[in-house]
Every structure is written in C-alpha cells, then in structure tokens.
Amino acid sequence: MTTISIEEGLKTGEIKLLLGDQKNLDRDYIATIAAIKRFMERWSADRQFRETLPLDPYGVTRQYKLDIDPEEMRLLWDMEFLENYHPDAAIPLKVRQYDAYISECLQYREKIREQAVPIEPRLRAWRKRQIRRTFSEFGFEKGDSIVHAPFAIELSKGCSVGCWFCGVAAQRLEGIFYYSSDNARLWREVLEVLKKVIGSGASEGFCYWATDPLDNPDYEQFLIDFHAILGKFPQTTTASAMRNLERTKNLLKLSKEKNGDVERFSLLTLKDFDRVHQEFSAEELMSVELICQNDEASGGKAFAGRAREERFSKRMKASEQFSSTADAQIGNTIACVSGFLLNMVDLSVKLISPCNADETWPLGYRIYDQATFNTASELHTILKQMIKNHMPMTLGLQDPISFRPDLESERLEDDFYLLSPSVKHCFSDTPQLQKVLESAFGKNVTAGELALTLEREQGIPLSETLYYLNAVFQEGMINT
Structure with a gap:
C-alpha cells in the first residue's frame, strides 16, 4: 500500500x-x-x-x-x-x-516501561531480568504489552464489583483505607519511601490491584498526594465508572488538570457500554481506553484468576481429563508489576512479577516474598531486605542452576535450543555456550560444581562457564 x-x-x-x-x-x-x-x-x-x-x-x-x-x-x-x-x-x-x-498508544506502553526504571542497582537488574523473562515466557506480543510498573498500592481490601472473570480473583470488599489525618500522614510517608527506594521511576506506580479504586470514597485525595510527591497523576482503571457519573467526570477533569495520561473504563455489559457512549462525548473519551468485557465484545478474557477457576471448574464438571489436555498448560496474566504490591488496609507488602497462570501461581504473578509493616520506616527496612534477599546481581558459586520450568532443551545437529511455549532460543553461534547449557540443563548442580566439572572433563575454563551461565541468567532463563 x-x-x-x-x-x-x-x-x-x-x-x-x-x-x-x-x-x-x-x-x-x-x-x-x-x-x-x-x-x-x-x-x-x-x-x-x-x-x-x-x-x-x-x-x-x-x-x-x-x-x-x-x-x-x-x-x-x-x-x-x-x-x-x-x-x-x-x-x-x-x-x-x-x-x-x-x-x-502502543508507544506509550514502552514509554512507561522505560520511565519506570529503578535507581537501586539490584532492583534495576532484577526488573530487567523479569522483562526479558516475560518476553521469553509469553512471546513478543504479550510481553510487549506488560509495562512492569514498579509498584501497585491497594487503597481498599477486596472489591465491590465481583467480575466472574477477574484475573487476580479479587475477594469481596471488606475494608477501606480512609483519608483520615493519621492515614494521610502514613500514606505520604509510604510514597516518600517508594520514591527513595525506586527513584523517579516510582511515578509510574498506580493505586489499585485486586480492587476497584472508586470503592474508596477518598481515592482522588490519595491521587493528589501521589502527584505532589511522585510528580505524576497515576492512571486509573475502574469497572465502576457509571456508578457515580458526576464523580467519574470530575476524576477525568482532575486528571486533565494534573496532566494525567490515559484512564481506563472496564465495561461489563453492552448496556454499560451504551451508557458510556451516551453520557460522554467522543472528545471526552479521547484519553479513556474502553476495555469491553461484555459477552458481545470481540476478543477473550485472560486465562488467570477467577476466569481460570471457572474454566477448570466447568471442564471438571463435564468429567474431562484436564491434565492431559493442552488447555491445562495454557496460561495468561493481567499482572503488570515487577516490584512491590502494597495494601494499605492490612499494611502488607509483596514482591511480585508477572508469569503465566498455572497451578502454582493461578493469579498470573509470582510472589517472591511478603511481609507486614506498621510504619513507613519499617516498610523501608522490609523493601531493602527483599532486594537483598531476592535480587543478586550475578549467580554465585553455590547457586543451583535451576532453569525456568516452562523451558525445554532440544539438540538438532549442530544447533542447541531452549524452547518456551512461545519462543525458540537458538544458541548455534557459540559452541562453548552450547556445551555449558547442555551440561547444565536438567541437572541438579550448582554453578561452581558445573564449572569445575566442565573444566576438568572438557577443558572449559571455570571463568568461561560462569560467564556463560550469568549471561543466560541475565536473560531471565535461570531462576534465583
């Protein structure tokens, strides 16, 4: 054309x-x-x-x-x-x-991913490995859609909407973090901690997860503080846009005043969609992405969380052999954070990253660590400890060589491959790297043990083996 x-x-x-x-x-x-x-x-x-x-x-x-x-x-x-x-x-x-x-709009995702880079070296390297891992695990199209935001904060516990397909299986609404004087002080202190640990990239965080942000009647005030401390008005995704039309319009107005970017309405029925088009002009929706979850919409739901539970439940009721079908291996995620997930109601924090939903991680994200805190100072100590415990810069000699469980190996003549369900990684250009990978894959050995064995049996220098193992580690293929 x-x-x-x-x-x-x-x-x-x-x-x-x-x-x-x-x-x-x-x-x-x-x-x-x-x-x-x-x-x-x-x-x-x-x-x-x-x-x-x-x-x-x-x-x-x-x-x-x-x-x-x-x-x-x-x-x-x-x-x-x-x-x-x-x-x-x-x-x-x-x-x-x-x-x-x-x-x-697509480049905007890349912009967020680039701006969310942490200043802390170990956190920055860990996040980079998660980005590479998800591209390998999901393939380019899905991998490119994940922004790997540095954190998400829930301002309530549970959700009032109850979508049957919720990708993070949000529970029923049971608590709200109101903007009282004490809570407001703690909130601002928490944001300062995140800014200190993450740096300017903290501006790409947001204030919902397994929640609907508009369940919190003080949500907008929390966002104003977020903007004042972190320098950006955070993006909102809500399935309650039409619950209070005046409030939603005021939120869009506030976002525009604070130079916010794209907001998102999740629409559960065609009736909801019709009403949005009736109540908002086309120009008013220019900076709003409509996520159409109604039955009549094109596309499908992410196979994670409650949608995954529903699908497995229906198949099991039909007495189908799930474990032997390809469906049992299908996963997906709506998770988009490689960093910290906080809840301000129970004062909890988790270290998470997106993954394909499976029996181990049915919500589509891995939890590497979790803790609770009472003060912002405690939170700062916890975050630093999580970084120290889970984010090595390199593989150590005592670290086991544990490849991602979704990877398989394949040898075809002179070529060696590592295959995920979505990506085929070829290692044909470097014979020594092939030998290291072939010797390591599926073996219960540490990096040091493998390096000594290859030096003794195949003459590969110990330093060379460690170099290649770390190169594959940085690509997100080896677990830590």
Whole structure:
C-alpha cells in the first residue's frame, strides 16, 4: 500500500501527536480521531454492529449516531477488504491518522516501561531480568504489552464489583483505607519511601490491584498526594465508572488538570457500554481506553484468576481429563508489576512479577516474598531486605542452576535450543555456550560444581562457564 510514514506525516502536519498536552492542538483534528475511535469502540464492543455493518454501512452507522464515513474507514473494519486491497493503492488520510494514534498508544506502553526504571542497582537488574523473562515466557506480543510498573498500592481490601472473570480473583470488599489525618500522614510517608527506594521511576506506580479504586470514597485525595510527591497523576482503571457519573467526570477533569495520561473504563455489559457512549462525548473519551468485557465484545478474557477457576471448574464438571489436555498448560496474566504490591488496609507488602497462570501461581504473578509493616520506616527496612534477599546481581558459586520450568532443551545437529511455549532460543553461534547449557540443563548442580566439572572433563575454563551461565541468567532463563 502506498503511503507516507508517520514521521513524514508529522513533518508535513498531516499527522499530529495526541497523547500528552492537547491545549495547542487543532480541535478539528482531535474531533476527527475521537469520532473514528468511537466507531471502532462500537465495532469492538457490539457483535450486532459488526454483523450488520457490512450489509448497510451508511444505514447502520446512522442508526448508531456515529459521525463517520464507514466506507472511508473500511480498511479498519473489513478484514476481507483489507486482504484484497491493492498494495499500490493509497491509504486514506483519516486511516493513516488513526493508525498514527494507535501507534502512539502502543508507544506509550514502552514509554512507561522505560520511565519506570529503578535507581537501586539490584532492583534495576532484577526488573530487567523479569522483562526479558516475560518476553521469553509469553512471546513478543504479550510481553510487549506488560509495562512492569514498579509498584501497585491497594487503597481498599477486596472489591465491590465481583467480575466472574477477574484475573487476580479479587475477594469481596471488606475494608477501606480512609483519608483520615493519621492515614494521610502514613500514606505520604509510604510514597516518600517508594520514591527513595525506586527513584523517579516510582511515578509510574498506580493505586489499585485486586480492587476497584472508586470503592474508596477518598481515592482522588490519595491521587493528589501521589502527584505532589511522585510528580505524576497515576492512571486509573475502574469497572465502576457509571456508578457515580458526576464523580467519574470530575476524576477525568482532575486528571486533565494534573496532566494525567490515559484512564481506563472496564465495561461489563453492552448496556454499560451504551451508557458510556451516551453520557460522554467522543472528545471526552479521547484519553479513556474502553476495555469491553461484555459477552458481545470481540476478543477473550485472560486465562488467570477467577476466569481460570471457572474454566477448570466447568471442564471438571463435564468429567474431562484436564491434565492431559493442552488447555491445562495454557496460561495468561493481567499482572503488570515487577516490584512491590502494597495494601494499605492490612499494611502488607509483596514482591511480585508477572508469569503465566498455572497451578502454582493461578493469579498470573509470582510472589517472591511478603511481609507486614506498621510504619513507613519499617516498610523501608522490609523493601531493602527483599532486594537483598531476592535480587543478586550475578549467580554465585553455590547457586543451583535451576532453569525456568516452562523451558525445554532440544539438540538438532549442530544447533542447541531452549524452547518456551512461545519462543525458540537458538544458541548455534557459540559452541562453548552450547556445551555449558547442555551440561547444565536438567541437572541438579550448582554453578561452581558445573564449572569445575566442565573444566576438568572438557577443558572449559571455570571463568568461561560462569560467564556463560550469568549471561543466560541475565536473560531471565535461570531462576534465583
């Protein structure tokens, strides 16, 4: 297809960046992208719309009061039309503009991942290993969607919404951390601790997890403190956007005033989706991602948490042999934190990182350590101890060589591979590395024992074995 690049479009002014400060942007341009976004939201959320649109594009578009030319946008919603589109044909300008907006949204994830880098060397190296591990474990597409935020803080205990598919299996709401004078003081002190341990990357944390943030009536005040101390207004994801419309609109207004980025509404029914489109203009939703979880929406649920429990339960009731099926090995996650998970109600902290949901970690994240605290000073001591205990910079001689359980090894002629369900890692360029990996994989040995054995039996210098083991360790293939 003949088109100019996004970079060239930015130079000519045909394409504009929309995320961030919109005060000086062309309002007509924003309105155009907002209208296309609303059209695509309807296409994603509403099965009937998807099915009837090809039969009468203009009539269906008018029926749903969408201010857009569906034929001009056909490349976005008609897969057959896209497949048969002539490679030399020009792409309509509005399609290119919307494509640039989507690219900007995807790049925003990378921006968060880059800005969340901790200053603490061991924490920074550990997080880097988690990023590489998840790319290997999940594959590029899923791995690239995980931002590895430095922390999440729950301001309530449990959740009032009760989604059947909740990827972190949130329990029923049982406690709220109110913004009392004592709690506000502790909250600000906790944020200062996180800033001290993590550095400027702490600004990429957020204030929910197995909770709905709007369950806390003081949520906005906590965010104002977050912005004042950490320098950024944190992102909100809520399934309760329509519970109190005035509050939600005020939250979006506050986010805009504080230069917040993208907010997210999780919508459980098509009725909820219809009401959002009715109560919010397309421009008001420009900085809101609608996560359509209703039955009529395209796409599926993450196979983690309560959705995983539900699926296993239904299969077991049907007397299917789960353990022998491929489904038993399928995992997923909605987790996006490689760092600390705090709950301010029970004053707990966990060290976590995303993983494929399985029998060991059904919620889609590993818990490396956990503790409780009463003061911010105690929290600081705990965080430093967790870093010391779980984040070595390198493998030690006494460390066991334990490869990730999802990895398998394979030898094909002169090539040696480590395979995850998503990625095939080839080690064909370095024969010595192949020997080290082949000798280590599946063996119950320490790094020192393996190095001594290879030096004695194959003449590989001890330092060389340790170098290669640490290279694989830094790629997130060896557990610690």
